[in-house]
Amino acid sequence: MKILEGSFQCEANTFCRQRAKREDFELFEGEELLKKMAATPVFREAGAQVVPLIYASALPSGMVSREAFEYYKKIFTELIEKNRDADGIYLYLHGSMYVDGLGSGEEYLIKAIRKIVGEKLPISVALDYHANLSDGFLQNVNAVQGFRTAPHVDHDDTERRAARSLLKCIRNQSCPSLAYIRVPYLGGDAATTEKEPFVSITKYLESLDKEEEMISCAFFNGQPWYDSSYTGNCAVISGLNVQKSREAALRLAKMFWDGRENLKLNHALPVDQAVEESLKNQEGVLFVTDSGDNTTAGANGEGTLLLRKYLERNQENVLICGILDADTVNGFLDQEPGTEKEIVLCRGQAGKQEIETKLRVVLKKKGIVYGWAGDEVGEGVLAGCGNTDIVLTNARAAFTTPKHFKKMGIDPDKYRVIVIKMGYLFPRLREISDRFIFAMTPGISSNDFAQIEYQRLKKKMYPIDQTITWEDILEENQIEEEVHL
Numbered sequence: 368m369k370i371l372e373g374s375f376q377c378e379a380n381t382f383c384r385q386r387a388k389r390e391d392f393e394l395f396e397g398e399e400l401l402k403k404m405a406a407t408p409v410f411r412e413a414g415a416q417v418v419p420l421i422y423a424s425a426l427p428s429g430m431v432s433r434e435a436f437e438y439y440k441k442i443f444t445e446l447i448e449k450n451r452d453a454d455g456i457y458l459y460l461h462g463s464m465y466v467d468g469l470g471s472g473e474e475y476l477i478k479a480i481r482k483i484v485g486e487k488l489p490i491s492v493a494l495d496y497h498a499n500l501s502d503g504f505l506q507n508v509n510a511v512q513g514f515r516t517a518p519h520v521d522h523d524d525t526e527r528r529a530a531r532s533l534l535k536c537i538r539n540q541s542c543p544s545l546a547y548i549r550v551p552y553l554g555g556d557a558a559t560t561e562k563e564p565f566v567s568i569t570k571y572l573e574s575l576d577k578e579e580e581m582i583s584c585a586f587f588n589g590q591p592w593y594d595s596s597y598t599g600n601c602a603v604i605s606g607l608n609v610q611k612s613r614e615a616a617l618r619l620a621k622m623f624w625d626g627r628e629n630l631k632l633n634h635a636l637p638v639d640q641a642v643e644e645s646l647k648n649q650e651g652v653l654f655v656t657d658s659g660d661n662t663t664a665g666a667n668g669e670g671t672l673l674l675r676k677y678l679e680r681n682q683e684n685v686l687i688c689g690i691l692d693a694d695t696v697n698g699f700l701d702q703e704p705g706t707e708k709e710i711v712l713c714r715g716q717a718g719k720q721e722i723e724t725k726l727r728v729v730l731k732k733k734g735i736v737y738g739w740a741g742d743e744v745g746e747g748v749l750a751g752c753g754n755t756d757i758v759l760t761n762a763r764a765a766f767t768t769p770k771h772f773k774k775m776g777i778d779p780d781k782y783r784v785i786v787i788k789m790g791y792l793f794p795r796l797r798e799i800s801d802r803f804i805f806a807m808t809p810g811i812s813s814n815d816f817a818q819i820e821y822q823r824l825k826k827k828m829y830p831i832d833q834t835i836t837w838e839d840i841l842e843e844n845q846i847e848e849e850v851h852l
Contacts, residue, residue, distance in 0.1 A: 368537065370410050371447060371456045372401070373420025375439055375476060378497065379465035380592040380665025382811035382819065383429030386467060389438050393742070395422035405523035406457055406493070406530035413534050418453070420446045426739060426763060427665040430467040440476055447483050455533045456480065456490045459526055462498020462513070463590040470595065474504040481507050489542050491533035491583070493525045496560075497590040500547070501597045509542045510535075510605045513585035515569050517560045518793050528576070532583040532605070543582055543605050546612035548620040548844050550600035551828045551835060553591040555814040556658060556790030556805070557630045564626025568619060575615060580607040586619050592664055592812050594823045617846065624837055627829070632814060633791075634805050641806035642676045645784045646685075652779055652800035655786045659810025660720050662765045663789045666812040667691060670720035671712050673786050673808065674757065678726075681753045684783040688758035688766050688775075689736070689747060696761040699730055699748045706730045710750075712759075720810035728752045734775035736760045739767070747775050756782070768795035790814070 377387045400419040401407045410417045423439045425431075447456070464472035477490065484490075491510035494500075496517050505511070510532035514525050536542065560569065568586050575584040582605040589599045602619035606612035636644060645655050660670035668691040677685050695710050702708075707729045713721045728750035738744035745762025758766075758775060766772060766787050772779045779785055779799050787796075790812070792803050813819060817831050829835050 368413070368415040369418060369450070369453045370415045370533065371418050371420055371450055371453045372404060372406060372410070373443060374404065374422040374424060374459040375443065375472070376423070376459070376461040376464065377425040377431050377472075378427040378461050378463045378495065378590065378665060379430050380427065380811055381430055381465050381594045382592055383665050383667060385429040385667060386432040387425045387428040387430070387435060388432050389435040391428065392423040392425045392435065392439065404459060405526035406459070409527050409530035410457070410534070418450050427663055428763070429665060430465045431472055433467050433469060436466045436469070436472055436475075440479055443476065444479050444483060447480055451484065453484070453488065455488065455537050456484070457492075457530055457533050458490065459493045459529070462494035462500060462587065463593050465593060465595070471501040471504055471597075474501045474507075477504055477507045487542055489533060489536035491529050491536065493529035494585070494587070495519070496588050498587045499589050499593050499595060499598045500587065500601050500603070501595070505545050505547055505603065508545065510583040511545060511585050511603045512583050513587050513603075515560065515572060517558065517588065518791055520794055529583070535582055539607065541582075541607060543607060544609070545603055545605050546609065546616045547601055547603045548616045549597070550602070550620050550623055550840060551825055551843070552589070552600045552623070552627060553598070553816045553828055553830065554588040554600065554630065555591050555816070557632045557814065558588045559791055563629045564623050567626070568622055571619065571622065575604075580611060582606050584615065586623065590664070591816055592819070594821050596823050596825060598824055599828065620840065621837070624840065632805050634803060635807055636804055637807055638672065638676065641804045642673070642680065645804050646680060646682050648783050650802070652782060652802070653784055654792060654796065654800060654803040655784060656790055656792070656803060656805050657786055657788045657808050658790045658805060659808035659813040661789045661812040662763050663767070664812040666788070666810055667721070668763050668788050669713055670788070670808070670810060671722050671724040672720050673806065674712075674755075675722060675724060677755050677784075677786070678752060681755070683754045684781065685754065685786075686756045686758070686777070686779070686782040686784070687786045689760040689764050689788070690757060691763055692759050693761035696746060696748055696759050699750075700733065700746060702730055704730050704732060720808060726752050728757065731756065732776045734777070736762050736764045737771045737774040739765070743774070749775060749777060765789055767793040769798055
């Protein structure tokens with residue numbers, strides 16, 4: 368048994384002006400790839416020969432440039448062409464890669480692969496919980512598994528489930544079609560999985576895992592800062608019994624729809640109130656999430672709105688991290704701590720989030736910007752302005768673990784307020800503090816979806832349009848009366 372294995376990932380925020388270029392992707396090949404992917408041991412334990420394709424992964428960003436996509440797609444297809452005798456293909460993708468001028472990167476990658484291998488070779492994919500899945504993608508794969516946690520802690524479990532799904536297809540000599548039901552809903556940062564309806568949805572998915580006829584089962588929240596006609600939630604089932612698959616997908620969709628009102632943002636406050644409330648904190652570290660400039664959702668990370676708000680109050684023990692400004696950081700790298708300098712952040716800009724801001728700062732420290740995948744992605748400086756400390760970086764960053772602070776030489780416990788450019792708290796940050804305020808800041812990752820200038824999104828999406836009914840969803844998915852649950 369011969370299985371091809373690879374990954375190609377970049378979550379796109381289509382409102383971000385940046386483009387993910389070829390050099391923004393980390394590339395792993397050969398044995399390095401096989402060690403990186405959690406599916407590898409599953410296939411090897413089943414006696415399979417595992418052939419590495421490539422592992423190309425970039426941080427959440429704007430759209431992927433067409434040049435970068437075509438470059439990595441070509442490597443994939445050339446390697447697959449050399450291994451046409453494979454029994455199956457396993458891919459670890461994101462699900463919300465949008466290619467500039469093209470659309471769904473996952474769709475066009477899968478279609479290119481299908482041109483080589485035909486329709487009778489099973490393809491199984493593992494995807495992020497925030498995947499937005501086009502019809503062209505779903506109609507060309509045979510098994511789909513997705514993360515069941517947000518914040519995400521089940522990457523490896525999802526890979527292993529997707530690997531077992533592929534093995535089941537091979538053993539049954541089956542290339543099943545997917546049953547899927549779309550739910551017109553924009554979830555955003557409120558849709559964390561410790562809440563209902565996701566607690567019940569996960570339990571139901573786990574019960575489906577045990578059914579012999581089931582190949583794969585998943586429910587996706589979608590990524591709302593991705594402007595497409597297929598943005599939104601989606602229940603996806605693959606099984607040997609088509610009718611049961613359709614019914615299971617419908618049940619998942621109904622469970623979500625009936626419980627959607629439980630998905631409220633925790634500790635969410637308007638900007639000024641969030642700042643004032645945070646400064647009352649006297650009980651250790653309190654995080655404030657700059658949700659409208661959330662780099663983990665593909666935002667730029669350059670926003671100065673909250674920085675300006677805290678500078679106006681000039682209260683002690685406040686840390687703002689980390690604002691992207693490569694020119695400023697690079698201008699500090701050959702300077703010694705204690706150097707004073709006038710800087711301008713967001714030069715020439717005048718938006719609600721990215722506002723030109725002139726400061727006189729003193730350099731306190733220089734450090735390393737730590738990436739998502741456990742690597743060093745750039746450099747940063749800790750600068751002081753009055754009573755406020757600011758982390759500036761020359762690479763887009765998200766301070767998601769204690770190690771991110773350590774790499775910058777920062778002790779987070781010295782601060783009472785730490786502003787971070789994300790939505791919800793990532794699990795490792797709770798080692799520092801589990802206390803946070805969700806600041807409803809504007810920007811391209813805002814959770815006020817009505818203020819986002821969508822061009823391709825369906826006209827009727829909840830919660831922008833709250834007149835949508837379950838009957839509307841049934842009609843959109845072309846479900847007849849007799850199969851209603």
